[in-house]
Amino acid sequence: MISTNELVDLALTMSGMEKLPADSAVYVEGNELSKVLFGIDIGAAELLLARDLGCDGVIAHHPAGGSATLRFPEVLTRQLEFMLEHGVPEDEARDAVQPMITRATMGSHARNHDHVPSVARALGMPFMNMHLPLDELGRQMMVEVIHDHLSTLGGDPTVQDAINALMTMPEFVSAVTPIMVPVGGVSEPLGQYAIVHAAGTNGGAHVARAYFRNGIDTVLYIHCAGDEVMRLQQESGGNLIVSGHISSDMVGINPYVREIEARGVEVIRISGL
Numbered sequence: 001m002i003s004t005n006e007l008v009d010l011a012l013t014m015s016g017m018e019k020l021p022a023d024s025a026v027y028v029e030g031n032e033l034s035k036v037l038f039g040i041d042i043g044a045a046e047l048l049l050a051r052d053l054g055c056d057g058v059i060a061h062h063p064a065g066g067s068a069t070l071r072f073p074e075v076l077t078r079q080l081e082f083m084l085e086h087g088v089p090e091d092e093a094r095d096a097v098q099p100m101i102t103r104a105t106m107g108s109h110a111r112n113h114d115h116v117p118s119v120a121r122a123l124g125m126p127f128m129n130m131h132l133p134l135d136e137l138g139r140q141m142m143v144e145v146i147h148d149h150l151s152t153l154g155g156d157p158t159v160q161d162a163i164n165a166l167m168t169m170p171e172f173v174s175a176v177t178p179i180m181v182p183v184g185g186v187s188e189p190l191g192q193y194a195i196v197h198a199a200g201t202n203g204g205a206h207v208a209r210a211y212f213r214n215g216i217d218t219v220l221y222i223h224c225a226g227d228e229v230m231r232l233q234q235e236s237g238g239n240l241i242v243s244g245h246i247s248s249d250m251v252g253i254n255p256y257v258r259e260i261e262a263r264g265v266e267v268i269r270i271s272g273l
């Protein structure tokens, strides 16, 4: 048995985060959950499915409405933090992230935030989403696995060496989408690299370019739109690794599901899990 508050605390503890970030929320609180439906994307249909399956709680990964979609643009400041940590000057980092914040803010303004939470309330179904903390957990694991693998190699690692490191994780072995390098190439030197995950969404061409201009040779996103990739392909310099959206999300979700199950809760996996 677990409550929605305990599910929040568990994710924060596992990710080392202190408070629930803006893109994660409890929409309908619940106590003593014993059977939960967990999916990457949850909408009204999945909430009804949960009721049909006899679940007493539902967990989504992606924001599903309420404050998590309303305040989503706030977590994009993580893009800024990552750029500063990797030596991108602050002015340049702010300029690079501003178009995404404007896009996300206007997108959030246009959205019907209460659609899915209102269905959960009508059903009396405890419902929450956990986004950034699980991505942060996954990011830490990806950083560690790449760092550890590279430290066993002699000479200058290539982009392929970083991919080989990721391929030691079961989520990438079983992925239906291969790890791609749509900009640069696998045989290029890896050089200085940035794992840009757990920042709301990927940074697109603007953010990747800011890294490339400031001494970072390789950027990893978990996904990237085709238009943004084509923009980067028109320029020279820099490698972009795209590790795969759902497989990369699962890196942080799997350990969380295991911890929930360890508390005696049955987890029904759907939507990418």
Ligand SMILES: [Fe+2]
Pocket: 061, 131, 135, 249
């Ligand atoms: Fe994610």
Ligand SMILES: [Fe+2]
Pocket: 062, 245, 249
């Ligand atoms: Fe995702």
